[in-house]
Amino acid sequence: MQHAMPPLSALRAFEATARLGSVTAAAHELSVTHGAVSRQLRSLDEHFGVALFAKAGRGLELTNQGEQLQRDVGEAFARLRDSCTQLKRDVEDAPFTLACPGSLLARWLIPRLDRLHSELPEINLQVVVSENEHAFKRSDVSAILAFSAPPWPADVEVIELIAEQICAVASPRLAEQADPEHPETLFSSKLLYTTSRPQAWPQWANAHALDTALLDQALDAGQGFEHLYYLMEAAMAGLGVAIVPKLIAEDDLRSGRLIAPWGDIETSARLCLWLPRHVTQRRSVQLAEWLKRELDDTLLSR
């Protein structure tokens, strides 16, 4: 016959009381009232059929049986405490690996990494490139920063940072031929886009209520690029008009290497921080808050 274990909370109350020599002190350590601890001790007495403490003046002292129990239980709890503390420290000290598409990394995050490191030094951030959202398959990825549209899978926690804005950009030379009042004039240029986002130009055309036939024609004459990076280089080289996330073009727009005379539109996508569910760390939240602040600053300083 297997002897049932007593309730663990009662054992913990016993351990703390035996170690500190006082119900009140144990209650304080466990953040409960002394009454709670007193009841737990009572239930242990009943479980074992023997008193573990005896009254001694105003306080208590261990009985022989109590001492016998304390020897092992004290060490067992010390071990539990140690290993839990150790694991938690290990988790907190491990590098926090943020995965992110190359373009976002190069054009937005890297210029701000220095500030991130100095403002959140305890995060121990590592950055890796990942073009798709399967980065969690690599178990050492702690978070993913990327543009994506709902619905999101159920087994990740997604923190929405800002709505994605896309805009049509061109080199200054090409852009000065365009009429901001008449976006359709733009279709006379080559339309450049990333192959991973073929819906970008149709979204833009739709937002400006432009003719689909005209768009299709212009798209046929245009060109898709595999990466946003090449797309923007192409636009800067004057090859045509590119449709890009405004956030990524931000610095180039400010420096004047690119011009976006036709304004920007909001898409259904969001810049999101993806986190694995149920394992929210404090630094995940800190990082999300820092990103939000930084994004707001980027947009306000425009």
Added chain:
Amino acid sequence: MQHAMPPLSALRAFEATARLGSVTAAAHELSVTHGAVSRQLRSLDEHFGVALFAKAGRGLELTNQGEQLQRDVGEAFARLRDSCTQLKRDVEDAPFTLACPGSLLARWLIPRLDRLHSELPEINLQVVVSENEHAFKRSDVSAILAFSAPPWPADVEVIELIAEQICAVASPRLAEQADPEHPETLFSSKLLYTTSRPQAWPQWANAHALDTALLDQALDAGQGFEHLYYLMEAAMAGLGVAIVPKLIAEDDLRSGRLIAPWGDIETSARLCLWLPRHVTQRRSVQLAEWLKRELDDTLLSR
């Protein structure tokens, strides 16, 4: 800063799941549903900020962090289990010491000890004499069997076995002079009693609606004894009429060494088994039940 321990129930669920390799198996061991265990594991993940299990086919497997935790936690729980099992066995194997007044021991319990030992062999009973109810001050006393009247102190659990009956007894020679129909004729004999129970004769007189003055007179002519044992010897020797608990005189009445022609009366006292509070063992209950059975048999076989 002190890292808080996770909830212990969650650690137990983790330990069982890691050891058995399955949520369902752990749930079965812990006598809960698999859903309960699943939630506990989830809460552990959140506490540590890292997944301790990863899906592996239909089941789970420990992550690196889970394995790290399992090493210590498994041993700590094994230690807790062992020491609790050990203490419980020690308590159960320790002798069960029953304290009892000498007269009750000699006249009722000792003649039945053989049967007690053979019917409840696992109790490992030891009997010690104790004339008063302070026997619990001796920490090795597990229970006290004694006559006593309520109210009882708050810090003991009292199991009432039977109501005390007292009767007036005399030697056969003396008793044949008495008239059972007229109890007051008894006052012509010397009244014998124990000094610890001076109220016995007045109770008896009151129950028979006898004159108090007559009683006092007879008491003055009578004699008190320090112990019931001497009192009964005196009665058997024909020194007078003794007032005694019927239970203790039972065997002498049956053998004819004493006669009780005036019947018996019930007092407010009870034969009780006193147990220390909050440390009820199974064998205390077994003993109480055995005593009740045996007392019923004693009374029925009259």
Added chain:
DNA sequence: GTCATATGTGAGCTAGAGTCACTGATCGAT
């Protein structure tokens, strides 16, 4: 005696732990 300090406890409340019933995933067998 009074006051400060400790533990014990009856009554009542609440958060945490559990159940139920369902979903989705995987794997073996037909």
Added chain:
DNA sequence: ATCGATCAGTGACTCTAGCTCACATATGAC
């Protein structure tokens, strides 16, 4: 390919272990 068996995850709900509160009781210092 399909079906059924097995397993873990979860939303909604329920319930009770464990807590707090307030008071009782006991000890020791002054």
